[in-house]
Amino acid sequence: MTASHSDSLVVLFGATAGAYGAKLGSDERELILLVWQVVDLQNKKVGTLHKSLVKADNLDLSDQCREVSGLTPEGLGKAEPLDRVLQQFSQLVSSDLKVLGRSSYTLCSDGQLLIRQVLHPETSKKNFLLSDCFYSFYDLRKEFHTCYPSSAAVKDQTIKTMAEYLGLGTDEAEEDFGVWQVKTMVAIIFSMLSEDHVFTEPETVKHKYETGPCSKSETVDSETVIRARGLPWQSSDQDIARFFKGLNIAKGGVALCLNSQGRRNGEALVRFVNSEQRDLALERHKHHMGSRYIEVYKATGEEFLKIAGGTSNEVAQFLSKENQVIIRMRGLPFTATQEDVLGFLGPECPVTGGKEGLLFVKYPDGRPTGDAFVLFSCEEYAQNALKKHKEILGKRYIELFRSTAAEVQQVLNRYMSTPLIPTLPTPIIPVIPPPYTIATGSVRDCVRLRGLPYTAGIDDILEFMGDATGDIKPHGVHMVLNQQGRPSGDAFIQMKSADKAFMVAQKCHKKMMKDRYVEVFQCSGEEMNFVLMGGTLNRSGLSPPPCKLPCLSPPAYAAFQTAAVIPAEAAALYQPQALLPSTRTPQASAAAPPTVTYYPAQAAQLYMNYTAYYPSPPVSPTTVGYIAAPPGAVAAAATATHTPILPQPGALVRMQGLPYNTGMKEILSFFQGYQYAPDDYNGLIQLSDQARSVLQAPKEWVCL
Numbered sequence: 001m002t003a004s005h006s007d008s009l010v011v012l013f014g015a016t017a018g019a020y021g022a023k024l025g026s027d028e029r030e031l032i033l034l035v036w037q038v039v040d041l042q043n044k045k046v047g048t049l050h051k052s053l054v055k056a057d058n059l060d061l062s063d064q065c066r067e068v069s070g071l072t073p074e075g076l077g078k079a080e081p082l083d084r085v086l087q088q089f090s091q092l093v094s095s096d097l098k099v100l101g102r103s104s105y106t107l108c109s110d111g112q113l114l115i116r117q118v119l120h121p122e123t124s125k126k127n128f129l130l131s132d133c134f135y136s137f138y139d140l141r142k143e144f145h146t147c148y149p150s151s152a153a154v155k156d157q158t159i160k161t162m163a164e165y166l167g168l169g170t171d172e173a174e175e176d177f178g179v180w181q182v183k184t185m186v187a188i189i190f191s192m193l194s195e196d197h198v199f200t201e202p203e204t205v206k207h208k209y210e211t212g213p214c215s216k217s218e219t220v221d222s223e224t225v226i227r228a229r230g231l232p233w234q235s236s237d238q239d240i241a242r243f244f245k246g247l248n249i250a251k252g253g254v255a256l257c258l259n260s261q262g263r264r265n266g267e268a269l270v271r272f273v274n275s276e277q278r279d280l281a282l283e284r285h286k287h288h289m290g291s292r293y294i295e296v297y298k299a300t301g302e303e304f305l306k307i308a309g310g311t312s313n314e315v316a317q318f319l320s321k322e323n324q325v326i327i328r329m330r331g332l333p334f335t336a337t338q339e340d341v342l343g344f345l346g347p348e349c350p351v352t353g354g355k356e357g358l359l360f361v362k363y364p365d366g367r368p369t370g371d372a373f374v375l376f377s378c379e380e381y382a383q384n385a386l387k388k389h390k391e392i393l394g395k396r397y398i399e400l401f402r403s404t405a406a407e408v409q410q411v412l413n414r415y416m417s418t419p420l421i422p423t424l425p426t427p428i429i430p431v432i433p434p435p436y437t438i439a440t441g442s443v444r445d446c447v448r449l450r451g452l453p454y455t456a457g458i459d460d461i462l463e464f465m466g467d468a469t470g471d472i473k474p475h476g477v478h479m480v481l482n483q484q485g486r487p488s489g490d491a492f493i494q495m496k497s498a499d500k501a502f503m504v505a506q507k508c509h510k511k512m513m514k515d516r517y518v519e520v521f522q523c524s525g526e527e528m529n530f531v532l533m534g535g536t537l538n539r540s541g542l543s544p545p546p547c548k549l550p551c552l553s554p555p556a557y558a559a560f561q562t563a564a565v566i567p568a569e570a571a572a573l574y575q576p577q578a579l580l581p582s583t584r585t586p587q588a589s590a591a592a593p594p595t596v597t598y599y600p601a602q603a604a605q606l607y608m609n610y611t612a613y614y615p616s617p618p619v620s621p622t623t624v625g626y627i628a629a630p631p632g633a634v635a636a637a638a639t640a641t642h643t644p645i646l647p648q649p650g651a652l653v654r655m656q657g658l659p660y661n662t663g664m665k666e667i668l669s670f671f672q673g674y675q676y677a678p679d680d681y682n683g684l685i686q687l688s689d690q691a692r693s694v695l696q697a698p699k700e701w702v703c704l
Contacts, residue, residue, distance in 0.1 A: 008105040009039045009138065009189065009199065010093055013181045014114045015069055018062045021158070025117030026283040030056035032076055033069065034085060035178035038096040038105065039186055044193060046186060047096030051178055052088065053079035069177045083128050090131055106202050107137035110159050110185060116280060120205060120246030121287075135205045140185060147197040159184050166191050205248065209241035211326070211405050212252030213319040216309035220301030223275040224250070226282060227299040228268045230292055236402035240268055243289050247281055248273045255308035255406030258414070269304045269406075297515060308406035315412050318359045319405050324352055324375040325382035328403035328411075332360075333394040334368045341372060344393045349384035352377045359408065361415055369415055373408050445498045446528045447505050449491040450519040461491060464513045471500040480532065492528045 013036070018029030032054050038047035059073040066072070080088070097105060109115055115137050123130050141157040151157070151165050160172070163184050168191070172180045214220075228240065237254035253271035256264050272278045278298075285296040329341070338355045351357035357375035362368055376382040382402070390397045449461065458477055462469045476494030481487060495501040505522040512518075655667070 006104045006106040006199075007040070007042055008097060008100065008102045009041060009108040010036055010105050010133075011039055011182050011185045011189070012036045012107050012109045012114065012137075013178050013185070014109075014118060015065070015178065016118060017056055017058065017060070017065050020064055020068050022113075023283075024113040025121070027062075028121075028284075028287050029062070029065075030054075030058060031082060031118055031122060032056050032061075032065075032071060032079075033178055034089065035182045036089065036093070037182050037186060038093060038100065038102075039108075039189055040100045040102055041193065041199070043100070044190060045100060047100055048092075049179065049182060050089075050092055051176070052085050054085050055079040055081050071177075082122065082126065086123075086130070090133075105133070106199070107133060108140055108143075108185070108189070108199075109137055110181065111141050111157075112139055112203065112276075112280065115203075116205065116246035117283065121284075124242055124245040135207060136202045137205075138199055138202050140188065142203075143197065143199060144188065144192065147192045147195055159188075162188050205246055209238060209249055209254065210251040210322070211237065211319075211324065212322060213316055213405050214252050214255075214305070214308040214409065215316070216305055218305070218309065220271060220304050221275070222300040222302070224272045224278050225299040225301055225304045226270050226272070226278055227297045227303070228270060229266065229295040229297070231264075231266045231268055231294060232289065232292060233264050233266060234401070235264075235268070235289070237268075237404040237406070238402075239289070240270060243287070243294060244270065244281055244284065247277045249277075252308070252405050254404055255304060255410070256404055257307055258407070258410055269299055269307050271304055271308075307410055309409060309413075315359070315408055318373070318375070319408060321352060321357075321375060324357075324377060325379060326403040326405065326408065327374045327376060327382055327385050328401045328407065329372045329374060330370065330399040330401070331396050332368070332370045332372055332398060333396050334370060336368070336372075336393065340393065341374070344391070344398065345374070345385055345388065349376060349381040349388075351375060361411055363415055371411060371415075373403060373411075442524050442526055443498055444522050444524045445495050445501050446523050446525055447493045447495060447501050448521045448523050448528070448531075449493065450489065450521070451516055452487065452489045452491060452518055453514045453516050454487045454489060456487070456513060460513060461493070464511065464518065465493070465504060465508060468495075468500070468504045468507065471496045471504075478528070478532065490531070492523075492532070494525070494528075498522075 012034070014031055015033040016024060016027075016029040017032050018027040019025075033052075034054060035049070035051045037049040040046070053071070053076055055076055055078075059076055061071065061073060061076075079085075093105065097103065107115070115134060119130065119134060139154075141154050141162075144157060144162050145151055145154050148165065152161060159181050166188065168184065168187050175183065228243075231240065235256070237256065240254050240256075241249055250271045250273050255269040255271075257267040257269065259265040270281065272281060282296055282298065284294070286293045287296075288294070332341070338358050338360075341358055342351060342354070345351060352375040359373045360368060361371035361373070374385065376385060386400050386402070388398070389400045392398075449464075452461070458479070461477060465472070473494040473496055478492040478494075479487065480490040480492065493501075493504070495504060501522045505520045508518070509520045510517045511520075658667075
C-alpha cells in the first residue's frame, strides 16, 4: 500500500549480473540481488533487514559482478525466480509494517536506475506486472541534495560520497554486498530526518503511455527527444512505449516515421517529459525488442514536430478523444462511404462516436486516397477489427494496422502538402552548357564520403574537411540523393589532384561529423559517375544500376547532357551544378547542339547531384527543374541557342496514382484518341536516336 505522504520508507538496493553503479541496467542484464529494510519515519525505527538472491535465466555473471558482489552461478542456481521474490517482498514488507504499527510506505532507492532501468524493463519482458508500490519512489540522491544543497551534484552522488559528506564511519568491507549499502542508506535517512527533512514529492513512473495530438506551434525541447531505429515494421506506439518501460514518455510523444510511400520505415521519434528521462533512454541503445536490437540516438525537437506536428483542425478534433486505440485502414475503394466502412467493421467492433470516429484521408482537391483512420474505445474492439485484415470491401481487400496520433498527423500532412512535382510553369529560362563537366577517367582524384548524417549540408562537409577545402575543384561537391530526393548519406568530392584526394582520405577517414563517424575513400571520376548514375561502389567492386532495359543503362544516357551553367546575368543568383553525370557515349558528336537544362528555384538544391537509383525515361519530368523568367528572357535565350523551348501551357499533363508496374504501353493506351507529340520533347532534352526510338516505339520499362 502506498500514499503520497507515507509514514514509512522501504529502503531498496539491487544488483544485476552485469554492470554496476552508473551503468546499472545499461547492458540489459537480469536482476540477481534485492536487499531491503523498512524505516519508520515518525518513530525513527527500522524493521528486519532482508536479503534475497534472484535466479536469473542467464547465470553467466560478468567479471565486475563477481568481483563486486562475490556471488557465484552455483549460489544463484538455488534462488527463486524474480516473480516469486517480488511476492515474498510484498509479504515481508506488509509483515514488518504491522510490527511497526504502520500502514503505508514508499520505496527509496539509490538513484533512478534500479527502478526505471532494471525492474520495469525486466518485468515487462517477462510479462508479469509490478505492484503499485514500484510506480512511486524517492530518489535518495535528489533528497540528499535538497537537504544538503552544498553537497555534490546529484549525478555525482553515490552512497559512499553521501556517507563521507555526513562523516558516517561505516566500513564497506565489514558487511555483505548489499547489506552495507542498505544500512548506510538508512543511516543517511536518519541524518536527514534530524535536519527536519520531509519526504513529500516522490518520483513517479507512468502506468501506461498516453496518446494525444501535437501541434506544429508547440515548442519541443531538443533535449527530450530520441530517434529509435531498427524497429519491426508492425510496431505500434504501445510497443515502443513498452520498450522504454520505466521511463516517462510525454503525452503523444511516440511518432512513427513513414517513408515516401507512406509506409513505416522502422524508425520512430520519441519525446520524453524531461532531459533526465531522455538520457536514461539513450542508455538503452542496442537493447532488444523481441529478437531485434534497437538503436537509440539523440534527435531534435524540429525533427519531432516535422513528423508529429499538425495544423489541421479536423485532425485535432478527431484526436481530441483521448485514450482511444487508433487503427489505420488502407486500400479502401475511392467510392467508399462512412456507412460502408462501419458496415465492413460490423457490430463486434463498434467505432467510437460512430461516424465521428472515422477520418478519411484526402488530397488537397478533395479526392480520396484510399486511407482512413478509425477510433476504438478499447483494445478488445481494436483486436476484433484487426482480424478483418485483408477482408474484401467492394472489390478490394483492405489492410488494417495499429496506428498512432503522430501517424495520423504525418499521413495528413503528407497528402495535404504541395505536390513534389508541381505543374511546370511557363515561361522558363534555358540554361546554357558550361565549359566544365563532372570528372571522368581512372585518375583517383575524387573522394567518397559515406555515412553522412542525413541532416548534413554543404557547409557541414566543408567544415568536416577543414583546410582541405582549398583543394576542392570549383563545383566539386556532389551530394547523392536517393530515389525519393532525400540525402542518402553519401557525397563525392572532386579534388585538384590524386595526391590531394589521398591526403583527405587519410586525414578524414572515420572523423566525426555531428554524432556519426564518416568513412572517406579515394576513388576515380569514373567510379563517381557510376554511382551517380545509380550503380553501387563498395570494396568488392562496382555494381551496375539496377535496370534491365538496355537502352537505359549508363552508357546509353546520351539524352542526359548534364553539364550546364547559368548565363552571366543570372550567375550571381544561381550557382550551377550538374543534375546528372555527363554522358560517356562514344558516338556523341562534338558538334551536337547544346543541351538545355533547367534548375529548381531553391538555390540549396543546385548543389545536389540527384542520383536515379531507378533511372527515369528521358522524358520524365523528375529529371527537370525550372526557374521562372519573364517572356523576354525566354525569347532571347531561345534565339541565342536555336533550341526549342517547352510547349505552350496545357501541352504537358502530370499523372498521379499510377500502378507501380505501369509501362509506356499502358500510358499511351490510356490516352488513346488524344494527339500527343513525342517530337515536342526535343525542346526539353536532346534525344539520341536510341532514346527517340523508346518514345516512338514504346516498350515496357522494368526496373529491379
